[in-house]
Amino acid sequence: MKWNPYAAECPTRQLLDRISNKWVVLILGLLVDGPKRFSVLKREIDGISQKMLSQTLRNLEHDGLLTRRAFPTVPVTVEYELTPLGQSLNVAVDPLRKWATGNMTKVFRARERVECRTSE
Amino acid sequence: MKWNPYAAECPTRQLLDRISNKWVVLILGLLVDGPKRFSVLKREIDGISQKMLSQTLRNLEHDGLLTRRAFPTVPVTVEYELTPLGQSLNVAVDPLRKWATGNMTKVFRARERVECRTSE
DNA sequence: CAGAATCCGTAAGGATACTG
DNA sequence: CAGTATCCTTACGGATTCTG
Numbered sequence: 001m002k003w004n005p006y007a008a009e010c011p012t013r014q015l016l017d018r019i020s021n022k023w024v025v026l027i028l029g030l031l032v033d034g035p036k037r038f039s040v041l042k043r044e045i046d047g048i049s050q051k052m053l054s055q056t057l058r059n060l061e062h063d064g065l066l067t068r069r070a071f072p073t074v075p076v077t078v079e080y081e082l083t084p085l086g087q088s089l090n091v092a093v094d095p096l097r098k099w100a101t102g103n104m105t106k107v108f109r110a111r112e113r114v115e116c117r118t119s120e
Numbered sequence: 121m122k123w124n125p126y127a128a129e130c131p132t133r134q135l136l137d138r139i140s141n142k143w144v145v146l147i148l149g150l151l152v153d154g155p156k157r158f159s160v161l162k163r164e165i166d167g168i169s170q171k172m173l174s175q176t177l178r179n180l181e182h183d184g185l186l187t188r189r190a191f192p193t194v195p196v197t198v199e200y201e202l203t204p205l206g207q208s209l210n211v212a213v214d215p216l217r218k219w220a221t222g223n224m225t226k227v228f229r230a231r232e233r234v235e236c237r238t239s240e
Numbered sequence: 241c242a243g244a245a246t247c248c249g250t251a252a253g254g255a256t257a258c259t260g
Numbered sequence: 261c262a263g264t265a266t267c268c269t270t271a272c273g274g275a276t277t278c279t280g
Contacts, residue, residue, distance in 0.1 A: 003220075003221040003224050005142075005145075005217065005221065006166055007166050008167030009166075009167075012221050012224050013142070015220045016142045016145060016216070016217070019216065019220065020140045020141055020145055021140055022125075022137045022140050024140075025125075025136060026136075030126075037241085039242075042242095044126060046128040046129075047133075051244090051273070052274085054242075054243060061234075064227060070242085075280085076241060077242085085226055085230070089219055091215070092215035092216050092218070093215075093216060095212035095215060096213060096216065098212070099209055100123075100135045100139065101125065101132050103208070104123050104132050104135060106184065106205055107135060108131070109184070110183055110185075110205070111183065111184070113184070114181075114182050158262055162262095170262080170263070171263095171264090172253065172254085174262080174263060174264080195260085195261040196260080196261060197261070197262085198263085
């Protein structure tokens with residue numbers, strides 16, 4: 001079988017759409033070194049709504065990238081942990097996170113150049 | 121200066137949002153080995169509208185990731201080519217494309233497992 | 241605490257038509 | 261050919277409320 005995201009109907013196109021997403025990238029980055037609780041993730045990802053967080057987590061669980069474990073404490077505690085598949089995806093998105101932080105300055109300079117040109 | 125995409129107001133958050141996008145990933149992948157014309161890109165990325173293509177290309181140019189060159193032919197010819205910065209971004213997103221095609225089967229299996237569970 | 245459910249505004253994005 | 265402009269319809273995603 002030959003997968004090809006350049007074909008509109010190929011499942012890899014939708015998969016690519018699912019995983020190329022800032023929330024996915026940020027969540028995976030936090031789960032690299034061990035499981036974390038819902039509220040911890042929410043606190044560490046500044047600005048994410050609980051709707052987006054739970055929705056993204058559900059999708060990731062559905063696709064086998066992480067596991068959800070609920071502990072019958074009072075109140076309930078829930079932990080999310082990367083599966084081996086999720087770990088491998090994190091390896092793939094890690095360069096993206098690093099690129100963003102590592103090249104922000106260069107992007108800024110490029111934007112300034114354009115603004116100068118348009119103001120001429 | 122310390123960039124941190126986990127902070128909502130950090131510019132790297134928006135940058136990450138911009139580059140974590142299926143169209144960006146697909147376009148960059150096509151421009152790795154040399155410049156390409158608008159119509160060629162449109163044809164090779166099945167299902168992309170010309171609106172999304174031109175919009176994404178404009179953003180990428182704005183951020184210094186590619187250059188646009190128009191040739192005064194009749195009708196006009198336009199070529200897009202990666203800048204060194206764009207090349208470096210492509211290196212960062214390349215693992216993502218490969219992950220999607222390389223793990224589609226595993227994701228499918230994970231989804232089936234969930235569907236079995238919910239139908240019980 | 242960890243969500244599900246609802247409501248709602250905005251923006252993403254397709255389709256179509258028009259231009260240099 | 262390579263767009264821009266417009267319209268229009270989804271769905272993304274935030275805010276709020278409610279529950280085990």
